[in-house]
Amino acid sequence: xxxxxxxxxxxxxxxxxxxxxxxxxxxxxxxxxxxxxxxxxxxxxxxxxxxxxxxxxxxxxxxxxxxxxxxxxxxxxxxxxxxxxxxxxxxxxxxxxxxxxxxxxxxxxxxxxxxxxxxxxxxxxxxxxxxxxxxxxxxxxxxxxxxxxxxxxxxxxxxxxxxxxxxxxxxxxxxxxxxxxxxxxxxxxxxxxxxxxxxxxxxxxxxxxxxxxxxxxxxxxxxxxxxxxxxxxxxxxxxxxxxxxxxxxxxxxxxxxxxxxxxxxxxxxxxxxxxxxxxxxxxxxxxxxxxxxxxxxxxxxxxxxxxxxxxxxxxxxxxxxxxxxxxxxxxxxxxxxxxxxxxxxxxxxxxxxxxxxxxxxxxxxxxxxxxxxxxxxxxxxxxxxxxxxxxxxxxxxxxxxxxxxxxxxxxxxxxxxxxxxxxxxxxxxxxxxxxxxxxx
Ligand SMILES: *[C@@H]1O[C@H](CO)[C@@H](O)[C@H](O)[C@H]1NC(C)=O
Numbered sequence: 001x002x003x004x005x006x007x008x009x010x011x012x013x014x015x016x017x018x019x020x021x022x023x024x025x026x027x028x029x030x031x032x033x034x035x036x037x038x039x040x041x042x043x044x045x046x047x048x049x050x051x052x053x054x055x056x057x058x059x060x061x062x063x064x065x066x067x068x069x070x071x072x073x074x075x076x077x078x079x080x081x082x083x084x085x086x087x088x089x090x091x092x093x094x095x096x097x098x099x100x101x102x103x104x105x106x107x108x109x110x111x112x113x114x115x116x117x118x119x120x121x122x123x124x125x126x127x128x129x130x131x132x133x134x135x136x137x138x139x140x141x142x143x144x145x146x147x148x149x150x151x152x153x154x155x156x157x158x159x160x161x162x163x164x165x166x167x168x169x170x171x172x173x174x175x176x177x178x179x180x181x182x183x184x185x186x187x188x189x190x191x192x193x194x195x196x197x198x199x200x201x202x203x204x205x206x207x208x209x210x211x212x213x214x215x216x217x218x219x220x221x222x223x224x225x226x227x228x229x230x231x232x233x234x235x236x237x238x239x240x241x242x243x244x245x246x247x248x249x250x251x252x253x254x255x256x257x258x259x260x261x262x263x264x265x266x267x268x269x270x271x272x273x274x275x276x277x278x279x280x281x282x283x284x285x286x287x288x289x290x291x292x293x294x295x296x297x298x299x300x301x302x303x304x305x306x307x308x309x310x311x312x313x314x315x316x317x318x319x320x321x322x323x324x325x326x327x328x329x330x331x332x333x334x335x336x337x338x339x340x341x342x343x344x345x346x347x348x349x350x351x352x353x354x355x356x357x358x359x360x361x362x363x364x365x366x367x368x369x370x371x372x373x374x375x376x377x378x379x380x381x382x383x384x385x386x387x388x389x390x391x392x393x394x395x396x397x398x399x400x401x402x403x404x405x406x407x408x409x410x411x412x413x414x415x416x417x418x419x420x421x422x423x424x425x426x427x428x429x430x431x432x433x434x435x436x437x438x439x440x
Contacts (some may be wrong), residue, residue, distance in 0.1 A: 010300035025113025031197070034364040035156030040191040048074040050126035052230075053194025053235025054200035055135055056207075057248050059237035062139065063204065064113035066232065067092070067126045068106040068193065072097075076109040080124035082117075084132060087125065089113070098229045100221065103186035108409045110232050133201045138171040142393045144251040145170040148204075148354075149386040150294070151178040154192050157209070157384045157404060160359045164402060164409035165386050166199055172250055173203055176330040177210025177260070177294030181361050182226065184215050189226050208257040209233055209244055210294040210330060223261070233257065240273050247277050252394055253288035254281050256324075260295040260331075264311045271314065278322040287394040287419055289324045291351075292378065298338045298353040300377045303366035305329050316343070320350060323420045326389070326397075332358035333366040334382035335401055337413060340420075341376045349425035352417055356401070361386045395422035 045051065048071035058064035065078045076095045079087035079145065093111025097104070104120060116122065124133050138144060147170040152158050165173065180192030196205070213227040228243045235246035244259035260316045266271050268336040281289060295304065297312040308329070319327070320342050332355050342350030358365070365382040372382065385403040392398060402409040 031097040034362065035160075035360070036114075038154050038156065038159060038191075038195065039364055040194065042074050044053070045070070046129070048127060050109075051057075051197075052190065052429050053133055053197050054125060054193070054231075055202075055204050056231075056233060057138075057204045057250065058112045058114075058234045060249070061116050061118070061137075062112050062117060062237075063135070064125060064232065064234070065124065066108065066109055066110050066230070068108050068133045068230075069127060069129075072107050074107060074109070074127045074244050075131070076111050077255075078101070078111045078113050078124055078126055079128065079130060080113055080122050080247065082120065082122060082125050084134075092349050092396075096229050097166050098184045100184075100215070100225060105180040105186070105226075105229065106190075106375040109228055112346070115405070120187055122169060125380045135202050135204075136171070136189070140251060142251055142391055144253070144391050146170075146172050146174050146389045146391070147175070147386060148174045148328055148389065150328075150360035151333055151357040151361050152192075152196075153178070153181040153363075154188070154195050155360055155362050157360030160404045161384060161386050163198065163201055164404065167409065168388055170203065170388065173199065173205045174255075174292060174328065175207040175359075176207065176292045176328050177208050178212045178330055178357070178359075178361065179207060179210075179227070179231070181212050181363075182215070183212060184217075186226060189230060193230070206248065206257065207233065208292055208294065209259060209261065211261060214261060215253045233299045240277075241269060245270050245289070249286055249389065252286050253290055253391060254286040256289075258291060258293040258307070258311075258315070260311060264314050266314060271318075273355060274315065274318055278318060281322060283323075283421055287421055288391055288397070289322060290326045290328065291319055291324050294329060296336075296353065296355040296357075297327070298336075298341055298376060299329075299332055299355055300336065300370045300380060301332045301334050301355075301366050301382075302368040302370065303333065305401050307331070307415065323349075324351045325419050327351045327353045328357050329353070330359075332357045333361070333363060334358055334369075334380065335385060335403075335413070336380040336388075337378050337380055337399075337401070337415070338376045344376075346376045347421070349420060351420075352397070352399075354387065356385075356387050358382075358384045358405070359386070380413075381412065382387045383412075385409070385412070395419050396437060
């Protein structure tokens with residue numbers, strides 16, 4: 001009995017020491033230098049060969065398959081099935097293209113397939129040409145794992161982050177803005193599409209836009225031309241009139257993707273859509289409620305200080321009234337996690353805000369945090385990495401952040417998060433919710 005207890009005590013103290021170590025090493029961590037942009041050698045392909053294949057959730061039990069061909073007459077069809085090489089289903093889609101100054105895009109195909117079984121591997125071919133791809137649909141129930149990293153770009157660190165995400169078991173990848181860092185050079189969208197294809201053709205990529213997607217030229221080019229053509233998200237499926245904001249359900253989570261660079265004031269379309277979308281959420285069906293957007297509202301880094309304030313003033317009361325559990329943002333090239341917060345302060349019925357704009361882009365890291373760490377800020381560090389949110393059941397989720405330590409993914413921050421619903425914030429009966437969401 002006694003030795004056993006001793007062993008137990010030493011195991012527990014070892015665990016405590018390692019927890020302390022994880023926190024303590026943060027200050028001594030030597031940050032790696034930015035890495036160069038990746039080089040993409042030109043690889044000639046048959047002109048109807050599918051390129052840049054990616055998939056995204058498109059309404060209940062459906063998936064949108066997107067790819068590009070140089071050949072403008074290539075068909076927008078996807079053949080698919082549950083065994084390799086055996087395609088007993090076929091779907092016809094739509095296509096688009098765009099030009100940007102001297103650049104003309106290939107034919108961009110968007111084909112929705114389904115209904116699909118949950119948690120099942122499908123094999124598919126795009127436009128009856130090229131290799132077979134495969135993906136797994138998300139499960140209909142918990143557990144479900146979301147991989148998250150914003151501000152990706154296409155550098156050596158992007159590659160490191162993507163390799164780490166590829167090593168983990170996850171169902172959906174979530175990107176809170178800033179994808180390719182094309183920044184007006186349209187061929188960089190194409191190299192980005194090729195870079196992410198191995199991951200993005202295998203699991204749904206759900207993205208929202210950041211400032212690097214704008215590519216606006218006064219009087220010549222409207223914002224988000226390339227982004228909207230290439231990364232069509234399920235906005236029509238979620239009753240939105242713009243690709244810049246939409247929502248979807250996955251397992252028992254309702255996830256809202258907002259636009260930091262489109263109107264958000266209370267007279268805007270985005271605001272009306274958000275209010276209507278929140279009013280429809282059924283917490284019995286989706287006990288978890290998440291929101292993603294690019295510019296963080298809770299940020300103690302020197303970079304981009306205050307940029308989210310206006311959107312926060314407009315939309316935080318809505319998200320709070322509806323009981324959003326977790327908010328994920330990008331933009332700041334560092335990692336920061338808050339306590340539950342609302343209205344600028346810790347609040348036991350507020351959301352946990354996480355900034356994870358550290359995917360690995362060429363601009364490098366945002367090293368300087370404000371000297372005084374705000375009371376709501378729990379963990380902050382400027383390193384590249386990715387996050388994983390494992391939603392275990394209707395009340396508990398495990399969040400971890402994995403720093404790219406050289407080329408190893410090192411779990412550096414972790415926390416259990418419980419739903420507001422299970423924490424005594426009786427949202428369904430809240431007067432604020434009714435007042436905000438149900439009034440015309
Ligand atoms: C949910 O998961 C947590 C963590 O594993 C566990 O403690 C809790 O009992 C589970 N709740 C239900 C309702 O299964």
